[in-house]
Amino acid sequence: MDQDIDPDRIDDAVLALLWLGLHDGWRTWKGFDWDAMDRLHRKGMISDPVGKARSVLFTEEGRHEAERLFRVLFSRR
Template sequence: MEYDRDKVDEVTLALLWLTRFKEAGSTRAWKGHDWETMDRLHSKEFISDPRGKHKSVLLTEEGEKHSKRLFDKYFGSKP
């Protein structure tokens, strides 16, 4: 099936905002998403390498900002 991978990346990054948590001063998010998508987000430097044994990934500073903005864009309540 063909699909717009950029849109999937955006929504996945937005959902990472939903599952984020703080650990040792860093923001992490649960990584239960499609591996190819997670690899693309890593290559775009939004998250740490998802291929480790951790159940979460580290959101980079840019990834955290972009994730929040996308979450608000797709899922924020309208005034």
């Protein structure tokens, strides 16, 4: 990855976009970059993305942070 790219900012954007796929209360579709998904898992935001399931579970902290970031990044100003 380019030195000028901040993986934490990428993780924030991916987490915010995961909120768009929210279904069944805590589940979200996991169709994003595997490195970012792994980092979000290590940060305690989502369940382990490795496996056959096409979705992951948000942790309580992850769900709240995803919604917050979604509103910060994508709300009209």
